[in-house]
Amino acid sequence: MAARADRQITHRSYVSYIDKSREYYSASGYDQPYRWAAHDEVPFTRLDKPLSECNVAVVTTTFLHHHDSAHGAPATGKQVYHHAVADVPDQMFTADLSWDKQATHTDDTESFLPLGSLQSLVDDGKIGALNHRFFGVPTEYSQRKTGLDADAIASWCAEDGVDIALLVPL
Amino acid sequence: MSLVARKLEAQGIATVVVGSARDIVEECGVARMLFVDFPLGNPTGKPNDREMQRSIVSLALDVVDTAIGPRSTVQAPIRWGTDDWRTAFMEIGEHNIDKLRAAGEKRRAAQAGS
Helix, strand or coil, X not given: CCCCCCCCCCCCCCCCHHHHHHHHHHHCCCCCCCCCCCCCCCCCCCCCCCHHHCEEEEEECCECCXXXXXXXXXXXXXXXXXXXXXXCCCCCECCCCCCCCCXXXXXXXXXXXXXXXXXXXXXXXXXXXXXXXXXXXXCCCCHHXXXXXXXXXXXXXXXXXXXXXXXXXX | CHHHHHXXXXXXXXXXXXXXXXXXXXXXXXXXXXXXXXXXXXXXXXXXXXXXXXXXHHHHHHHHHHCCCCCEEEECCCCCCCCHHHHHCCCCCCCCHHHHHHHHHHHHHHHHHC
16 A cells, blocks of 8 residues: 555545535525535434345436426426336436536436446346336425425335335436 | 435335435435435446446445445545536636626526516
């Protein structure tokens, strides 16, 4: 192991999006900063079976395009949805979400909706199954609305016998 | 999304959040997070890098399998390659401060009118 560090730093290297968005919206003239959810208690479910026997579902914050489905996304009025993994379009609708449009792109759905990766892990026997449908949830300003959406996804997961949910916010 | 993870955990479904906004997820409080230190947009790997994408997803599943308790964060052992995006995203400076304020005013006016 080399003794020399790779870098010398004076600030933490990973980005604080809470800080960044507060400062950005303040500079845009908004008086009140967004108030992010924070909890002291965190629920935890231990996995009670081997990965190789688990049914895995994906939850995304992206939406289908209008022309692909009734669940297609306008920028407003989005509804929580489920969609067959066998019927995923080449592109997902991401334009209205907040992500780094200068540094990267979302043309490859596997970079945020990893259904192909999961299928290859099924093929190799690492996990038991990829759930037959994935789930999409709008990124709501209202935490109360997100709570209701979460209830819908929880009941779909229970219906499908999902053991593990892989949640991938864009 | 972290609120969804919490709800699923409370109902007996094991979860992992694979994401790049570490502070938002950790402050909300989730059972498990795989932190991918990339610009927002590609939490499960660089576009078209199938090998990287598969290794991230595989690691996320290992985090589900091996976490000993809540608030388990693992950082994926990969780097984007450049660092300029860290400051360039939502950057505020002399060059855009007037533009930002004007855009904010326009948005507020539109919202007030709708």
